[in-house]
Amino acid sequence: ETGVTQSPTHLIKTRGQQVTLRCSSQSGHNTVSWYQQALGQGPQFIFQYYREEENGRGNFPPRFSGLQFPNYSSELNVNALELDDSALYLCASSPPVPNYGYTFGSGTRLTVV
Amino acid sequence: AQSVSQHNHHVILSEAASLELGCNYSYGGTVNLFWYVQYPGQHLQLLLKYFSGDPLVKGIKGFEAEFIKSKFSFNLRKPSVQWSDTAEYFCAVNRAGGSYIPTFGRGTSLIVHP
Numbered sequence: 218e219t220g221v222t223q224s225p226t227h228l229i230k231t232r233g234q235q236v237t238l239r240c241s242s243q244s245g246h247n248t249v250s251w252y253q254q255a256l257g258q259g260p261q262f263i264f265q266y267y268r269e270e271e272n273g274r275g276n277f278p279p280r281f282s283g284l285q286f287p288n289y290s291s292e293l294n295v296n297a298l299e300l301d302d303s304a305l306y307l308c309a310s311s312p313p314v315p316n317y318g319y320t321f322g323s324g325t326r327l328t329v330v
Numbered sequence: 331a332q333s334v335s336q337h338n339h340h341v342i343l344s345e346a347a348s349l350e351l352g353c354n355y356s357y358g359g360t361v362n363l364f365w366y367v368q369y370p371g372q373h374l375q376l377l378l379k380y381f382s383g384d385p386l387v388k389g390i391k392g393f394e395a396e397f398i399k400s401k402f403s404f405n406l407r408k409p410s411v412q413w414s415d416t417a418e419y420f421c422a423v424n425r426a427g428g429s430y431i432p433t434f435g436r437g438t439s440l441i442v443h444p
Contacts, residue, residue, distance in 0.1 A: 252434075259334075259420050259434035259435050259436040262431055262432075265431055273431050318376040319374075319376070321374040321375070322373055323373040
């Protein structure tokens with residue numbers, strides 16, 4: 218098992234810029250979910266992708282968008298960055314049989330200045 | 331929508347002390363429950379999970395959790411903690427038969443003194 222890998226590990230952006238975060242799912246996993254974890258908080262669900270389609274979305278504005286590719290890897294894009302977007306962004310993959318728990322990556326630490 | 335409450339945000343214990351971390355959820359239907367752990371500098375890892383059957387679930391590293399449906403609770407326990415248990419602990423719940431997308435609590439920071 219290769220696990221879930223995320224890139225980059227750390228990123229500093231200026232308010233108003235755009236950012237793209239990347240995630241490679243664990244081998245055999247076809248579903249990818251993205252979470253935002255602010256300091257001192259639990260992960261907040263952003264959206265999930267299954268078979269390249271968005272399969273659920275949390276309470277995040279449209280400037281948070283994503284993609285899933287045929288190899289099940291995924292991207293999270295955030296436009297018009299705001300200071301409050303500073304957080305750890307977590308990617309999690311899960312297998313075709315649901316509910317066996319998610320495998321998380323180590324996250325991308327985004328700082329918006 | 332379901333929500334998860336973790337009552338203790340910070341817990342400090344000495345080695346060999348017993349641990350119980352509270353978790354309550356709000357959802358009237360059938361749920362699946364999880365505890366995740368995040369060791370310093372590491373990614374979130376699944377500690378244990380409950381789908382159905384015996385409400386007392388045993389996980390890795392000597393942890394266990396008990397599902398009490400009438401109390402909407404899924405508390406995490408360990409009889410004797412070790413320094414290496416220092417970590418953030420997150421309770422999560424999803425709706426059985428739904429989208430299976432888990433909702434997380436805000437976490438409990440556990441510090442174990444040697």
